Amino acid sequence: MASEEQEITERKDLNPEVSPEIKPDAEPTDAVELNEEPTDTVELESKKEPAEGVDSASEPTEQGEPESNQETTGLLEPGPESTATPEASTPEPAAESVAEPADAGEPVAEVPDADRDEAAPQPPVATEMHADPTEAVELELEEVTPAADYSQLSRADMVALLEKNLASLKTDTVSASDYRRADEVLKELRPLFDQSKASDRADALQRYIQETGSEEGFEFKQDELVGRFDSLYKQIKDQKNQYFQQLEKAKDNNFNVKTELLRRLRELVEADENNAGDPKTSWNGFKHIQDEWKAAGNVSSPHNATLWATYHALVDRYYSNRNIYFELKELDRKKNQTQKAELCEKVEALVQANEGSPVTKAVIDEANALFEEYKHIGPAPKAEQEVLWQRFKKALDTLYDRRRGQNEEIRKEGAQLYDEKSKLYEELIPFTSFSSNSINDWNEKTREVMTIQDRWNAIRGPMPRDEGKDLSKKFWAALKQFFHHKGEFFKQLEGKREQNLKAKTQLCEEVEAILESGEESAETTQKVIELQRQWKTIGQVPEKFKDTIFERFKAACDGFFNKKRSRNQEVEKEFEENLAKKIALCERIETVAASGNADLAQLNDFKKEWAQIGYVPKKDMQSIQKRYINAVNSFVGANGKISPKEKERLTLENEAEMIRDTGSSRDLYKKEGDIRRKMTTLENDIAVYNNNIEFFGRSKGAEKLRADIDKKIQAAQKQLDDLKHQLKVIREAQ
Structure with missing residues (x-):
């Protein structure tokens, strides 16, 4: 009767995460003197009020502890005794959960009816045991860690980040939390990477349209980063799925292993109770089962609490029958005291080593590992048990408090970054409704938008996870909307350029027709010049026709003027010859005038000869005419046989002839x-x-x-x- 009630008592307050306090070990209720027989009633401790700021290092109330000289339970033992019997005082269940009776869910071990009370407690117990008492600690710390802002990473940076994550997942120390964090990174990077691909394709398409005038024939080739990203993404996903599948298989296997260990332990306990076994062999077998139990991994949560409750109950029964080994238990407790003191020193050294520096996740993981080791060590002597636990808990709380303080600072910094980026988003909103028919206006607004984007990218650091993700989506959506409107404008512009292409093609055809006709009159020349003027008034054509249509028009115009220029070169040569003749004539007139033998009859011959000579180059026309007039005037002045009045008449007549020859009456x-x-x-x-x-x-x-x-x-x-x-x-x- 006593052993059954003790099994029930051991089920109380096993969950360190949801119970008010946590004590990794305590004295069992049946830890009596060697000569003392266990009573028929098991004392229970009334429920304590939870301490403020309960965390992963909080402790449950004591109920009892099995006797052992080594690791006994492998988990947290119940607390100290109280004076009330189960009939007189039944503890209330904890606020969060209660241990499920064996018949309320899946059976965890096949046990005889006589022992069913080992798996199904009669009164409600305080809590249900977690598979991993440190799990809530890790989850709490992960939840307050803000997500990094990956929107500022380039695609190469994203690939490098996935390569780093994949390498970290291939280490021997990888854990489930590492895979969960890697999966969160994938969820963050996937839409950003896809958005980057879409943005690059849109930019390439826009450049292609500007160059070619249409989307026809556009092909966008992804760079090698896309394939590398997809490969890394799949590898991480596959490796994560494989890991958790193996984890679930291991839990199922662990369930079978622990069920078998419970069967062996029950046989050992029953044999011990019937004095059917050798005490020494029984002790060695018991310690071997304990070692195997400790080595076995976690099982699924629905079975975990029942397995542990049954295990504790059987261990308690075994120790109740092993009073002869009480001295060994005391030695084991002293050994446990030494081990726990060493763990206290380690965690205190960890606190001191991180004094004044940030508490990283690696530090928290190391502290959790020490806590995991601490809780698997058996109980210490009663006088030192609570002292050691409070010492260990104080050091853990110091680390966790620092970590929470850091998380608060991260939250504040993230909120500030969120406010700054929210202002940039507000600046960007007016650009989403911008509209203009001017390319210069669009280019100016594009520069302003790119400036806002640069300022956005310059703000680095994590924002609040959900709010930051939503803000980033809205910002990039607004940016995309602006460039969509810009793209629509340039599509309309391309339509106008097609019309300009038709108009310029028509001008090319007109000039080519004039060139083929062979006409070189002043009217045709003026016509070509007019077509050139019209060309300048027509706007731009599609980019891919810009050079070809210009070269066509230029070739036609150059052909016309080169042909005209070739003919003018022949005329120019003739003009140069005429200039030489007129210069020679002026020299002859000047020579005769200087000799003093001027004869009017000879002057008339000079005039006729001058009139017979054709045109001279335009640039030399005035100079040669002036020289000719001066030469004739000198010739007339040198003739002494005519009066001054006659000389003046001849001079005026000569100048008048020049004017008549070079200009019209108008x-x-x-x-x-x-x-x-x-x-x-x-x-x-x-x-x-x-x-x-x-x-x-x-x-x-x-x-x-x-x-x-x-x-x-x-x-x-x-x-x-x-x-x-x-x-x-x-x-x-x-």
């Missing part, structure tokens, strides 16, 4: 009008000067002003005389 009238206007202006200036000079006094300063005015009058009079002479010549020419 030009003569125009030139006459210009001369008359200049004469009128000079006459008015002279009249004003003469009028002003009358107002000057006889002072020294006035004489100087009078002299200046006289010079101006003389210069104006000389110009007036020249104009009068030119007017006579023009009249003579008319």
